Amino acid sequence: MSLKKYITYIKVVETGSLTKAAEILNYTQPSISQMISSLEEEYGFSLLVRQKNGVKPTENGLKVLKAMREIEKGYGKLSETVDEINGLETGNIRIGAYISIATNWMPKILSEFKQLYPFIEIQLYEGNASELERWLDEDKIDFAIGSSYHNKGYFRFLSEDPIVAVMNSQHELAQSDVIDIRTLESVEYILPYSDSLFEVHDLIKKAGIQPRVAYRIRGDETIIAMVRNNLGISLLPQLLLSHSPLDNITVKPLSSYTSRKVGILTNTTKHAQTPSIHKMIHFIEEWVEKHHHQERFN
Incomplete structure (x- = not known):
């Protein structure tokens, strides 16, 4: 199945290592190499450059990477929608946030969110403004919680x-x-x-x-x-x-x-988000509104 190969290639690029990708995906390294070679044979060009300290995508590899990620996202959205129809709340969410937000807001937000949706997996990345911007561009995160300054995509205001x-x-x-x-x-x-x-x-x-x-x-x-x-x-x-x-x-x-101005930054519109991402963003918006409302009246 090509989807499995796409996910494998994406993980190899993210980790910069065939070995690390194999560990994460629970494959053997030879099977990882075989899938990458199969894609290269199918496409007619190299996807990876082998280096002493790992691998990196070729110029052509970078061109197809974005399309592969879109396919992966689409499949994830389909799977989550099917699970939602069947009464299951599943998914995977990758969030980037300023250290101040990751430290002050996210522990409480994630604790409350997990009580409602225990089967949704969440990855949290701490970074500064430049890192959040780069991670969004590279599709390493689904959305960021940061400031509106230099925002290139979609910004949803949370608080000042x-x-x-x-x-x-x-x-x-x-x-x-x-x-x-x-x-x-x-x-x-x-x-x-x-x-x-x-x-x-x-x-x-x-x-x-x-x-x-x-x-x-x-x-x-x-x-x-x-x-x-x-x-x-x-x-x-x-x-x-x-x-x-x-x-x-x-x-x-x-x-x-x-x-x-602090808010949620995304590279995609609301309609392109998976059900789990949409739930998380909505939950964060309500949590911040409630939190600041209580602060104003306490």
């Missing part, structure tokens, strides 16, 4: 996440009621790398200022640790601080309110 100033509790600005962003020109500032927290970089650019950058850091938790040790102040989304220990850290609003 304010950008705040964070500093050590002994910092000279810790007694201020609000922080003017122009202050960043006169105090040591910890700047996130340009492949993440786009809204922070955009805020600084629009303000037309030159921050006194002391450190450039990749990793949200590392930035918080640097702030805790009084190595500078930083600008971070408030959600990122929700479950981080805030000992020795003071959080202040900016004098001019700024936020990032």
Whole structure:
């Protein structure tokens, strides 16, 4: 059956290894090689380039990969629809999310969702904005929970996440009621790398200022640790601080309110989603609405 060969090739490309793909799919490596060779013979061109540290798709292999993934998705949607008609709730969902969202929202969301749909398998990937965008393009994830900035596909708004100033509790600005962003020109500032927290970089650019950058850091938790040790102040989304220990850290609003819009990003329309993905997205939308409604009235 060609579908089995397609799924095999997709998994080989994702893992970059015939051995790893064989382990995941519960095949032997020779059988994996045979299926790939069968496809190459059928198509009349090579699909993989063998390297010392694994394999990667050829240029032609990349061209057919997207079509194979569409076939795999279509078959998955068909299978889930049949199961749904027969009273079964099955499926496989791959979700990408910012670390702040994966840490703060997803444990509760997944726990409640699993109680309703115990047979739906879920894979969660943590990443920054650039990684989520790439994973969507490569079809490594079905949808992402991130910000609307640079979104190329479909965006479904969930909530606003304010950008705040964070500093050590002994910092000279810790007694201020609000922080003017122009202050960043006169105090040591910890700047996130340009492949993440786009809204922070955009805020600084629009303000037309030159921050006194002391450190450039990749990793949200590392930035918080640097702030805790009084190595500078930083600008971070408030959600990122929700479950981080805030000992020795003071959080202040900016004098001019700024936020990032958080929502669900997909490369496909609602009608192209499998039943399980549609259920999960709908569940997340309801959960966030309920969560923020309770926050507003508590």
